[in-house]
Amino acid sequence: MLLRNFLPCFLILASLIISGCANKQIANQAQVNSVANEKAEQFLGDNERALNDAEAAYKKAKQAELEFYAPLHMEQVRTTLKQARTLELQGKQDESIQACAQVVALAEAGLTNKTKTEALLPDLIQQKGILDEIKAERIVPKHYQTGIEDFKELIHLIEAGEETKIAKASQSVLAELKDIELNTMLVxxxxxxxxxxxxxxxxxxxxxxxxxxxxxxxxxxxxxxxxxxxxxxxxxxxxxxxxxxxxxxxxxxxxxxxxxxxxxxxxxxxxxxxxxxDHLHNIGSALNADDLRHMSLQDQTLALKQLAAEQEMRIAARYQKQIAELEAYIEEMEKQQSPAQAEAAVTVEATASTETAASTETMASAEIETSAEVNTVEETASAAGVVITEDAVTTEQTTTSEQTTTSEQTTTQGIAPDTAPEASNDG
Incomplete structure (x- = not known):
């Protein structure tokens, strides 16, 4: 028989699970209620905000797969959210706010339970991921459902605060999930x-x-x-x-x-x-072969085989030739582009060098002219027996420059436009 008969994990898990799942209550219910009361005070007078937060918490819980990782929490979330909506429609805002606060608190507690489950049962979670990846749920649906339900029983124990009881049972469930993987591959x-x-x-x-x-x-x-x-x-x-x-x-x-x-x-x-x-003749027609039906069936087969091999060689040679031509064309294009790129690079470099040299020459000329002017002033002052400082030289240069400019402007203003260039040349 193909599929293995699973050992009913309920027989292995029963003694461990029965006490934790008899009433299916979450262990931290008192803490959830306390958190809910605090949130209800925050929502006080703002029923719209309470409903929006409750709906958002429910959506987040579904996205986090709390149906699997915290089924007892999620069951209460759905029931309480439905009550909150009904109370809102009935105009009972205070009760609706309290229910919304309970939804938010339960969702948060469910996320905490998911984190705890991931920490306590990493191997089982990894194996479940493998089953989902190979689509075991679709290929062996009954066996998959049985294994997942046994996995959920372990999660119920965590929700009930009985984590110490899951160690032995988890190994049995893991073996069951691996059997599901095997049977999925066989099917x-x-x-x-x-x-x-x-x-x-x-x-x-x-x-x-x-x-x-x-x-x-x-x-x-x-x-x-x-x-x-x-x-x-x-x-x-x-x-x-x-x-x-x-x-x-x-x-x-x-x-x-x-x-x-x-x-x-x-x-x-x-x-x-x-x-x-006729079957062989149809194959020969597809290969554009001559009519070979005057030959034995075996000879027809060999002839068609040889013809197919020859056609394959011709097609391969044609493609190889096209590939070689394309590679040669690409290589030639690359060679043609290289000189142009080199010439452009040389032009850019030469232009930059010329601009740098011109700038350097201009700066040098300015320094020479300034030095000559300073020397002239110092010689004149020395002849007169006056000591000239750098500040004085700068001031005198500025004053001389301003006077020269004023004189040129005055001279220019006194000359008619048509004779101004001629007078300038005489000066």
Missing amino acids: KHWQPARDTLDKADNEDADSNAKKTFDYAEALVEQNEALIRQHYTDRELVAKAGKDALRAAQHALYIGREVTLLFQMNKPRAEQAALTFE
Whole structure:
């Protein structure tokens, strides 16, 4: 039988769970009520805010999957939120606010329980993730549901504050979840081969095509053992299942062909040979081959095989030539772009160097002119027996500059526009 019979985990868990789940009450109910009272005071007089916060808390709880990680909390959240909505419609605002506060407090406590569950049962949570990834719920729905319900019983113990009781039971549930993973792999990758082989057996392929059937049967059994041993290796499991299915299908169809041969008289045997020849001719037509039906069936097959190989070589050579031409074209384009890019880089560098040199030359000329002016002033002052400081030189330069500018303006204003350039040249 394909699927393993699960040990009812309830028998293993019963003695541990019955006390914690008899009344299905959360352990921190008093604390939740206290928090709810505090929140109700915050909501006082603002029923709209209370309802909005309660709805948001419920939405957040659903997104956090509290249906699974804190089912008792979530059950109370749904019931209490429904009451809050009803009370609001009835105009009982104070009662509605209290219910909304209870919803928010329960949702927060549920999130805390989720965190505790993740810390206490990491292996089970990881295994559940694997089952969801391989779609176990869809492939083996009954077994998946049984395993998840047993997992939830452990979470009920955590909600009831009885964490010390889950250690032993969690190992049993983990083993059950791993069995679900195994059976999912068998149903998905091996069961189709088993079903096909059974169909071939029912059609007497085991006697009509014994050699083919025996090989398929051995491979199906061998790959079942392989999958059971390495069910976590997805790639290996998929290949083993595919190989087993192909072998079983081969046995099925060969058995059918042999059965038809047993039932043939001479005219039907001739028609069967002609039909097979037509199949080969259709293949030859697709390959643009000549009509080969004057040859034996075996020779026709060999000729078509050779023609297909030659066409494959010609197509591959044509593609290789196109690839080589494309690579040469790309290389030529790259060579053509390189000189232009180099020339542009040289031009930019030369321009930058010219601008830097011109700037340096201008600054040097200014320094020389300033030095000459200072020397002239110092020589004149020395001849007069006066000591000149740097500040005095600067002031004199500024004054001289201003006087020169004023004199030039006065001279220019006294000259007619048409004679101004000529007077300037004379000066």
